[in-house]
Amino acid sequence: EAGVAQSPRYKIIEKRQSVAFWCNPISGHATLYWYQQILGQGPKLLIQFQNNGVVDDSQLPKDRFSAERLKGVDSTLKIQPAKLEDSAVYLCASSGQGAAKNIQYFGAGTRLSVL
Amino acid sequence: DAKTTQPNSMESNEEEPVHLPCNHSTISGTDYIHWYRQLPSQGPEYVIHGLTSNVNNRMASLAIAEDRKSSTLILHRATLRDAAVYYCILRDVATSYDKVIFGPGTSLSVIP
Numbered sequence: 001e002a003g004v005a006q007s008p009r010y011k012i013i014e015k016r017q018s019v020a021f022w023c024n025p026i027s028g029h030a031t032l033y034w035y036q037q038i039l040g041q042g043p044k045l046l047i048q049f050q051n052n053g054v055v056d057d058s059q060l061p062k063d064r065f066s067a068e069r070l071k072g073v074d075s076t077l078k079i080q081p082a083k084l085e086d087s088a089v090y091l092c093a094s095s096g097q098g099a100a101k102n103i104q105y106f107g108a109g110t111r112l113s114v115l
Numbered sequence: 116d117a118k119t120t121q122p123n124s125m126e127s128n129e130e131e132p133v134h135l136p137c138n139h140s141t142i143s144g145t146d147y148i149h150w151y152r153q154l155p156s157q158g159p160e161y162v163i164h165g166l167t168s169n170v171n172n173r174m175a176s177l178a179i180a181e182d183r184k185s186s187t188l189i190l191h192r193a194t195l196r197d198a199a200v201y202y203c204i205l206r207d208v209a210t211s212y213d214k215v216i217f218g219p220g221t222s223l224s225v226i227p
Contacts, residue, residue, distance in 0.1 A: 004158075033215070042202060042217030043159065055212045091158050102147060102206040104215070106158030 002026065004107035006092050012113045018080040021110045025074070025094030033104065034067055034077050035091040043091055049075065079112075087114045118142070119203045124222045127193045135188040135221055137203030142183050145209035150177065150188045152199040153220070159202060162188065198225045 005024040013019050025032050030051050035043035046065065048056040051072040060067070064083070069075040079086055089111050093104040120138045127133040139148065147166050151159040163170055163177045165186075170177040176189040190197055202220040207213040 031212070035217075040219070042200075042219050044217070045215050048212060048215075050212060056214060058214075093158070102149065102208060102213075103161050103164070104151075104159075106160065108156075109158050 004092055004094055004105050006090075006107035006110055008110055009108065010111050010113075012115065013082055014115050015084055016081040018078065019082055019112060020076050020078045021090050021092075021112075023075045023077070023092030023107060025092070026096070026105055029094035029096045029105075030072070031095045032069055032075050033093040033095075034075070035093065037089045037091055037109070039088070046077070082112075082114045084114050087112055118146075118205050118216060119218055121201070121203055121218060121221045123219065124224070126224045126226060127190075127197075128226050129195060130192050133190040133193045133197070133223065135190070135201050135203075135223065136185065137187070138185050139203070139205055140184045142205060143207065146205040146207050148177065148179060148183075148186050149204050149206050150175070151202045151204070151217075152197075153202070154196075154199045159217075162201075164206070193223075193225045195225050195227065198223055 007022050032049045034046045036046050037043045046060045047067045049069045052069045067077045089109040091106055091109045093106040095104045147164050149164040150162040152162050153159040163172050163175050165177045178187045200220040200222050202217050
C-alpha cells in the first residue's frame, strides 16, 4: 500500500515570496491533515479536512496560509507571503474510517527554509 | 495545550527494555491513548493505541493504569533504530472529529 506522498521534500525561499506544498493521501482516506513542525517542537495542526470540507482550521494563519482539497483527494497548502517564522517542516497526514479512523499516516514532510 | 505530559528525554542501553511514561490526568472516558514516534528526518509513525486494557503489537506494548491517568509505552529490547521522539496523544472517538494536539514528546537516545 502506497503511503502519504508529499512534494517537494525541501524548499528554500526568501521572505515575502510565495510557496505551495502538495500532498496525496493514502487511497480511500477521507480525512487529511496539515501540520507545521518547528524544530524541537511537536507537530501543530494547521487544518483538517473531511473529504473536501474543512472541519478545523482554527490554528491556520488565514491572512497568509490557505489550503484546499479539491475532489476530496489530494491537497495543497500555500503560504503567501512567507515570513521568517514560517521556516518549519510541513507534514501531511491522512486517516481512514472504521475501527482505525483515528490512526494517522504521515508523509515525510516538506522542509521549508525562509531566508 | 497538550493534554499529556512526558519527560523531555530518556536514555537506554541497547538491548535493554525501555519504559516511556505519559501522564494524562484529565483523560475522558472516550479518549483513546495513542503513541507515535518520529525518527530523524521522517514524519511521525503510529506505534500503538489502547483504551483501558494493556495492548501488545509487534512494535511495543502499552500498559495503561487502572485509573487511566497514566500510561507507559514499553519497548522490550531497545535497538539503535528505536532512537526517536515518542509522542503520547489522546484521541476522542466520541466526536465526529477531535483536535489532535501533540506535545514536545520524549526524545529517546539508545546507547550502544
